[in-house]
Amino acid sequence: MIDAISFNDSTLRYLDQRYLPLREEYVSTRNYEEAIEAIKTLAVRGAPLIGVAAAYTIILGINSFQGTKEEFPSFFKSLVAEVEASRPTAVNLFFAAARLKKVYAENYETDTIEALFAKMNTAARKIHDDEIANCDAMSRHGVDQIKIDLAHILKTRKLNVLTHCNTGTLACCGTGSALGVIRLAWQEGLIERVITSESRPLLQGLRLTAWELEHDGIPFVSISDSSSAFLMQRGMIDFGIVGADRIAANGDTANKIGTCAHAISAYHHNLPFYIAAPVSTIDITIPDGTHIPIEERNADELRTIFGTQVASPTTPVLNYAFDVTPGKYLRGIITDKEAVVGNYITGLAALMEE
Numbered sequence: 001m002i003d004a005i006s007f008n009d010s011t012l013r014y015l016d017q018r019y020l021p022l023r024e025e026y027v028s029t030r031n032y033e034e035a036i037e038a039i040k041t042l043a044v045r046g047a048p049l050i051g052v053a054a055a056y057t058i059i060l061g062i063n064s065f066q067g068t069k070e071e072f073p074s075f076f077k078s079l080v081a082e083v084e085a086s087r088p089t090a091v092n093l094f095f096a097a098a099r100l101k102k103v104y105a106e107n108y109e110t111d112t113i114e115a116l117f118a119k120m121n122t123a124a125r126k127i128h129d130d131e132i133a134n135c136d137a138m139s140r141h142g143v144d145q146i147k148i149d150l151a152h153i154l155k156t157r158k159l160n161v162l163t164h165c166n167t168g169t170l171a172c173c174g175t176g177s178a179l180g181v182i183r184l185a186w187q188e189g190l191i192e193r194v195i196t197s198e199s200r201p202l203l204q205g206l207r208l209t210a211w212e213l214e215h216d217g218i219p220f221v222s223i224s225d226s227s228s229a230f231l232m233q234r235g236m237i238d239f240g241i242v243g244a245d246r247i248a249a250n251g252d253t254a255n256k257i258g259t260c261a262h263a264i265s266a267y268h269h270n271l272p273f274y275i276a277a278p279v280s281t282i283d284i285t286i287p288d289g290t291h292i293p294i295e296e297r298n299a300d301e302l303r304t305i306f307g308t309q310v311a312s313p314t315t316p317v318l319n320y321a322f323d324v325t326p327g328k329y330l331r332g333i334i335t336d337k338e339a340v341v342g343n344y345i346t347g348l349a350a351l352m353e354e
């Protein structure tokens, strides 16, 4: 499997996704500020992987601490705040920070600094291990749901699936969320072809998902984001499945910009459209998608294409990195615990109580 991120010998190592597929460049760092910059610039990206990167970044930070035990609380508080400010939408980042803050709160008074740091290291590694395991569980639940919902097509042929952005190993550490479902469905002989939309402006679909699918030998074709409705109209897409950055209690889901258009088109053509995301992406504290903070990114991400100026430097731009798909457009939300279909308010609440 692709080695997207690892942490050994107090060193964070990651595959810099900004240069894929043309360059496979690994970076190793012990500097937490460099790690924060890697999250901000999408050198590492993808909601689950951002959570893992955030956890390891906090470990790099505490490893750099030189003060006394009494000085640690204020250092730790500002360190976590810096990490949490790196990207606002993917709730996994905050989930990971909360896990480490919990270790701190439960052990600071009683432990030595060394013992506390060892427990935080263990917690960070567990977040990583859990995200890898989540992929396998999500894939199983997702394929089982597809076999139910698309049985009428599977009687006579394999399926063509649309996916958006990148939700594979580069985003999830394991086999992937939506791409993990697609990978397992391919292994089980259910997939004819994957259609991956480019995912402007940073082209996670055209660059990263294409690279992962090519790596696996899975047949695919890349399309412009605006092509999906036309392909659905022509019967070239049987269902869609994408990842998520934050899922509200009612199933409204924030994901890469462009997702909502795909979902509405699928709904119009009566095609199933799924979200695949670990439970660590569900934010049960917010009732609906209007409460999800949507990251706005630098205008030059639109005005240029990987360093080449394509629009006037003064062109006004709106560059939202995510949009929110209302739950009513979703056939199901596939998680590592189960596939939630139908009433998301009760289904997601029940999931969080398990």
Ligand SMILES: CSC[C@H]1O[C@H](OP(=O)(O)O)[C@H](O)[C@@H]1O
Residues within 6 Å of the ligand: 042, 045, 046, 047, 048, 164, 165, 166, 167, 168, 171, 172, 177, 178, 204, 242, 243, 244, 245, 255, 256, 257, 321
């Ligand atoms: C399973 S990754 C979830 C999510 O993360 C991506 O965003 P980004 O590339 O900006 O980190 C995209 O929204 C994926 O669907």
